[in-house]
Amino acid sequence: MLIHRSIISSSPLLLKPISLPPNPKPLKPKTLTISSSFSFSSTKPSLSISDSDLLSRGFVLHSSASSLNLDDLNTVFVRVGFPRRDPAKIRKALDHTPSLLWIEHAKTRKPVAFARATGDGVFNAIIWDVVVDPSYQGFGLGKAVMERLIRELLDRGISNIALYAEPKVLGFYRPLGFSADPDGIRGMVYSMKQQQRKRN
Numbered sequence: 001m002l003i004h005r006s007i008i009s010s011s012p013l014l015l016k017p018i019s020l021p022p023n024p025k026p027l028k029p030k031t032l033t034i035s036s037s038f039s040f041s042s043t044k045p046s047l048s049i050s051d052s053d054l055l056s057r058g059f060v061l062h063s064s065a066s067s068l069n070l071d072d073l074n075t076v077f078v079r080v081g082f083p084r085r086d087p088a089k090i091r092k093a094l095d096h097t098p099s100l101l102w103i104e105h106a107k108t109r110k111p112v113a114f115a116r117a118t119g120d121g122v123f124n125a126i127i128w129d130v131v132v133d134p135s136y137q138g139f140g141l142g143k144a145v146m147e148r149l150i151r152e153l154l155d156r157g158i159s160n161i162a163l164y165a166e167p168k169v170l171g172f173y174r175p176l177g178f179s180a181d182p183d184g185i186r187g188m189v190y191s192m193k194q195q196q197r198k199r200n
């Protein structure tokens with residue numbers, strides 16, 4: 001079930017978009033290799049930018065996928081190097097995603113930042129699909145989405161939060177409270193490729 005809690009109004013009226021660079025450069029495709037985790041007892045991350053400041057810069061926060069255009073989301077995925085996915089499968093995945101956040105650029109009405117978390121609703125959550133459109137990277141939107149997603153999970157009492165991170169984004173996740181191999185614990189992922197190689 002999706003959470004239908006709006007952080008702020010979706011009205012794009014009276015918004016002043018910040019100026020952003022033209023000609024975004026999509027990143028190259030990549031694989032996710034490293035897992036990080038975040039085990040929290042009480043401290044919640046503070047917000048580096050308030051909802052109202054985001055809004056005043058023309059960015060609208062959403063915590064429900066109901067108004068999210070999946071083709072536009074797919075476009076962001078592709079632009080950061082993720083594979084384009086079947087929208088029907090994305091919809092199904094989102095229907096099984098209890099926590100998600102995305103940011104709409106009010107001027108274009110397009111999603112520019114997205115992150116979601118799945119889990120058991122009590123102990124554990126895994127964060128997936130953390131993306132910021134390349135044209136909008138470096139403005140604090142990735143951090144804004146992650147801070148709120150972490151807060152929401154902690155508010156629900158979920159303190160064991162994990163994610164997969166490419167080596168080059170470890171520096172993005174660390175200040176948010178994630179560490180690789182905490183207490184020597186290593187993440188393991190079932191490898192279809194390895195299994196296929198064994199069979200052949």
Ligand SMILES: CC(C)(COP(=O)(O)OP(=O)(O)OC[C@H]1O[C@@H](n2cnc3c(N)ncnc32)[C@H](O)[C@@H]1OP(=O)(O)O)[C@@H](O)C(=O)NCCC(=O)NCCS
Nearest residue numbers: 080131132137138139140141142143165166168169171172
């Ligand atoms: C990683 C990503 C989500 C970051 O989003 P972003 O909006 O550009 O990041 P922010 O502007 O919010 O940056 C927040 C902070 O992290 C830092 N940061 C951002 N990307 C970083 C990186 N790759 N390595 C180290 N630090 C990074 C910023 O300098 C900033 O530091 P500050 O708070 O001291 O100013 C974005 O670059 C992206 O979508 N990348 C492609 C997809 C991807 O790799 N997703 C992660 C899946 S593993």
